[in-house]
Amino acid sequence: MEVPGRRPLPELKDLPLGKGDPPFSAWGLWENTQLGSLNYLTDEVVLATARDEFRTGIRVGLNLPVDFISPALLGRVGFSKNIHNKAPRVINDDIITFNTQCSSQWDSFRHFAYQAEKKVTQDDIHSDPCSTINGLDAWSAKGIAGRGILIDYVDWAHERGIQYDALTNHPIPVDHVKEIISEKNITIRQGDILFMRTGYVQAYAKLTELEREDLSKRRGSPGLGQGRETTEWLWKSQFAAVVADSVAFECSRESFLPRPLTSGIAF
Template sequence: MGDVAFDDLRFVESLGLHCSWDVLDHDLGTLARIGPEQVAAAARLVRTGDVFALNLPLTEPDPPLFRRDPLRHTIFALDRNNLDDRLDSFHPQGSSQWDGLRHVRAREHGYFGGYTEDFTPGAGPLGIEHWAARGIVGRGVLLDVGHHRELLGDPLDAFAGDMIGAAELQEVADAQGVALVHGDIVLVRLGWVTAYRRLDGPDREEIAQRPRASGLRADEAVARWLWDSGAAALGIDNPTVEPIPGDAAIGSLHRRLIPMLGFALAELLDLDALAQACADDGRWDFQFVAVPLGVPGGVGSPSNAVAIR
């Protein structure tokens, strides 16, 4: 699939946003940028065979964010010799997750590709099952913004609502000596999961009631940087990609990226162990593998992701 520059994408005047509806497969979105060539090249990045799971337990964050109910896990006997289990109040986007293309719409313009109908369960356009059918496999690149800030003596407060812009993302990539190429899965570590793990019970309760996070600046420059880098997906270790609370004057990065550009977004990834390994040997790229749940018509999915070095 050939690249179209961000500034050459169709511009929707009433939203003031660019869209890739005429460029990408509607069910795959930016994942269409990953082909056999990118998958094979990613396999060649495996050197030590070390595997890093990038997922929090399904029960974290605890308490759940955004008014979700806690996951309930029941184990029961099928008979004397066999057990089964059941999950209730299971929110596929309650922990480490993929935001699918049904997750966000752009007002009257609809979801990615211009779909304006109200979606219902079952196979159909933009459902997460289209991602599950092929998996998400490619070259992963970690940009450790948190570590970079520490090296500069300007630590990032993961809960302060700070905004990381396109220039800083490029600065981190340059400092790490890594170049993004077409089809990359870009992972950004801010240190939100690290900071969350340090919280005691009352502070976690407060975060659940009033979520706070630093994140990527929700402006056109970040959308342009991600698109023109050739990224096939973006993963991050905070709950929302963009800061919480947001800034209405800047806009919504979710709206820019999901319904307009078709980006696959992963949130609340556990990147700490991977980041340490990358920092230890200076190798910031790896094979990335994820298989979303094949829920027909699904809006999102647990991330189910690993990095292989």
């Protein structure tokens, strides 16, 4: 399905669109580059989703408590709350400090840039305290609302006797994701938000305090396996965004492939 008024989606092999742009970047494909693939979430797409998908008025929060991951991972600053007592009147102010990476969050484009090309530099972002370059400002203007599809890899793997440690590096093959989509008769639509359940949060909740302390110093978590085939599939599926219940949507390891989509952690 193509969106009226938009350029046809180029093949991944034809990226980048502009001479001198970083590998696999799609700059110039959409009018609002700050939105990236969130451009798929047009008013028409969101309206159709609300009209066709809503069955009840039940609302479900997908975000973790901001103090759930404790201590914060990889040396980050954790959550801190101070309740300011304004006695003698019964008035209290909550003073909260935390790194946005310490719990559920969306990764903005400024979080992890093209490292070698340096099209956006640290100076571009930090020279102005009010800089909005590649931040969340464009996203928050309308918020993110759309049709979500859930890939429950945990249950699917359990049914097939696939054993893995949900707190360590475990690449989920894209072929397994395709199998789940086929078995569950899921239809992917342009602008869908892909949710991946890996089991990380469920496993983390069972850890002791000492085990959490040890985990906070280690890198590695389950996620979609990286590779050309995975990137091709994500690109062709035209997801508006991808999220997961683990440290990163993709399998966490030292090297990362360029990501053409917005991504976040739904936990």
